[in-house]
Structures are given as structure tokens and as C-alpha cells.
Amino acid sequence: MHVLILGAGFSGTAIAKELLPLADSVTGTTRSETKAARLAVQGVTPLIFDGETLSPALLEAMARTTHLIQSIAPGRAGDPLMRPGQPALEALMPELAWAGYLSTVGVYGDHGGAWVDEETPLHPVSDRSRERVEAEAQWLAFGEAAGLPVAVLRLSGIYGPGRNGFRNLAEGTARRLVKPGQVFNRIRVEDIAGATRFLIERGLGGIYNVTDDEPAPPQDVVAEAARLMGIDPPPEIPFETATLTPMARSFYGENKRVSNAKLRDAGYAFLYPNYRQSLAALWEAGNWGG
Template identity: 90%
Template structure:
């Protein structure tokens, strides 16, 4: 297995760590030399990719790739591998046996707190979520046209070692914003990696929500982290009066409970099914910072 991860950031690096023991090669792209050096330390062969120009080195990596994970956000120009003028993907990757596209549960839009699953009609609110819908369609169409199994992984709010409520509290950046009725799903980064490995090993294609069991109000997660640390949680702040960036505020415009039943029915068992279990594991292991 020759793995290529386009956009080896927080999720991509976790996927690389999980797949490394199974693969002959694991290559990951990044935009900067500094980040490339970090990938090397993690056992990932780094390549610079700006999302536009496919270098000869990247082209060579693509030529041997059997398993692809695409984690780069599309942007207004569209998916970097599907844009007009790019070489045909089937020609760039003649050995491709499976592809995974990392998307977002933001494609569902707002459902007033109701449950959604992979069959729920999409009503993306933000422009970035609309771009994700288009990219999903392109990747699924590529799979149908070529016969390559393509899985779309719709991810909820990502957290894990180094990116979590415990660290936010320690750094003094945690806030308990309260918007009545608002809930979010979350996903531990190791479960993104585990789900990816599971889908690869079973050759599964299609759309899967990769998300936890327990959509919950964001202020409850902060309170649980504070309880584990033995400190007082920060005071509650009404959403209406909170100072937020336009992007942060837009997240609160979407309220839904995302089901992971399809992935479970396929046979995947989540390592961290709830934020309570996950935060407790991070705190006990001491790898939250």
C-alpha cells in the first residue's frame, strides 16, 4: 500500500500515523517548509503542494499511490485535483485502489436540532459548506466513472491531543458560550484515523458520518473539562452578547444532531464515542497539552 495524504494537517497526520505500519510508503503534502520538517519527524515523506501546481515530485508520488486521502478544503476555485486545467486524476494515479475525501457535517446545514443521517437532504448555509458539497459530488462521480471505491467522510468538530477543552482551559482561552437549544457533534482525531483504516481495509465506498454518539451543548464540554482538572469553569456568556468572528458565529447558525449509525452498522467501533470518555482519557494519559 502506497498512501498519499493531500493536506497532512491535524487529521491527515493522525491518519498517516495509523496507516504507517500497514503501508510501504506514506507521503503527505503541506504548504510550508517548516511544516514539511515536522512531517518528516512523524515518519511522513513530505512534499510541498500549494493546492495548484503539481510538481514533478508530487506527480511521481501520485503515480505509485494506491490509497489517497484528500484533506484540502476546496475554496472558491474548487477541489485542487478537480479544477479545470489539472491533469486527469485517473492518469495521475493509475494504481489508485481507494480514495477518501474528508468533508464536513456542515453540508447538512441547519436542522433546528433534529437528527440527520447520510440520507438527509443537504442544505448548506455557508459558502465553504456549499463548496464542500460540490467537491463531494466530484469525488463520488470520479468513483462511479472509474470504478475506484471513493468514501466521503463527513467529519464533525475535530479535537484530540493538543487541541481540546483541557488545553483551552489551561491557556485561558476557553469560554462557555450559551445559546439555548444549541448542540454540536464532535470527533476525536484518532477515530477519524481509525474510521479511515476501517474503510480502506473493507474497501468501502459511499458517504459516512464520522462523528461521536453524543451531540451536546458546547458549554457542557467546557464544564466537564474543568471538572476533570479540578478547577472552576469560566462563567457562562450569552451567545447574543459574545464577541465572535464571523466564521465562529456562523457555526452557531447550524444546529443538528448527526447520526453515526451507518458507520457503526458497517462494523466500525468508535474508540472515543463520547466527549466524556475522550476528555477523561486525555486527562489520565496527560497528552492533552
């Protein structure tokens, strides 16, 4: 198995770590020389990719790739491998046997706190979510045309070692914003990696929500992290009076409960099914700082 991860950031690096013991090679792309050095230390072959130019080294990696994970956000120009003028994927990756596209639960839009699943019609609110919907459709169409399993992993709010409420509290950036009725799902980065491995090992394609069991108010998660640290949580701030960036405010414009039943029914057992268990494990392990 020769793995290529386009966009080996927080999630992509966790996936690489999960797949290294199984693979003949794992290659990951990044835009930064500094991040490339970090990938190399972890045993991943790093390549610089700006999201535009397919270098000779990247083309060589693509030619031997059997398993692809695409983690680069499309942006206004669209998915980097689906843009007009790019060579056909079948020509770039003739050995490809499985592909995974990392998307977001933001494609569902706002459902007023109701439950959604993979069959729920998509009503994306933000431009970035609309771009994801288009990219998802392109990847699924590619899989159908090529006769290959392509999995779309719709991820909820990602956290894990180095990116979590403990760090926010320690750095003084944590806030308890309160918007009545607002809930979010979350997902530990290790479960993103585990779900990817699960889908690869079973050759599964299709759409899967990769998210925890328990959508919860964001202020409750901050309070639980503070409790475990043995400190007072920051004061509650009404959402209406909070100073937020336009992007942060847009997240609160989408309220839904995302079901992971399809992935569970396929046989995947989540390592961290809820935020309380997950935060407790992070605190006990002492690796919350990264």
C-alpha cells in the first residue's frame, strides 16, 4: 500500500501516523518547509505542494499511489485535483485503489438543532461549505466513473493533543459563549485517523459522518475542561454581545445534531465517543499540550 496524503496538517498527520505500520510508503504534502521537516521526523515522506503546481516529485508519488487522502480545502478555485486543465486522475494515479475526501458537516447548513444524517438534504450556508459540496460531488462522480471506492468523510469540530480546551484555558483564550439551544458535534483527531483506516481496510466508499455521539453546548465543554484542570471556568458571555470574527460568528449560525449511526453500523468503534470521556483521557495522558 502506497499512501498519499494531500494536505498533511492536523488531521492528515494523524492519518499518516495511523497508516504508517500498514503501508509500504506514506507521503504527505505541505506548503511549509518547517512542517515538511516535522513530517520527515515522523517517518512520512514530505513533499511541498502549493495547491497549484504538480511537481515532478509529486507526480512520481501519484504514479505509485494506491490509497489517497485529500485534505486540502477547495477554495474559490475548486479542488486542486479537479480544476479545469488538470490531468485526469486516472492518468495521474493509475494504481489507485481507494480514495478518501475529508469534508465537513458544514455542508448540511442550519437545521435548528435537529438531527441530520448522510441522507439529509444539503443546505450549505457559507461559501466554504458550498465549495465543499461541489468538491464532494466531483470526488464521488470520479469514483463512480472509475469504479473505485471513494469515501467522503464529513468531519465535525476537530480537536486532540495540541488543539483543545485545555490549551485554550492555559493560554487564556478560552471563552464560554452562550447561545440558547446551540449545540455542536466534535471529533477527536485519532478517530478521524481510525475511521480512515477502517474504511481503507474494508474498501468502503460513500458518505460517512465522522463525529462523536453527543452534540453539546460549547460552553459545557469549556466548563468540563476547567473542572478537570481544577480551575474556575471563564465567565459566560451572551452570544449577542460577544465580539467575534465573521467566520466564528458564521459557525454559530448553523445548529444541528449530526448522527454517526452509519459509520457505527458499518462496524467502526469510536475511541472517544463523547467529549467528557475524551477530555478525561487527554488530561490523564498529559499530552493535551501537543
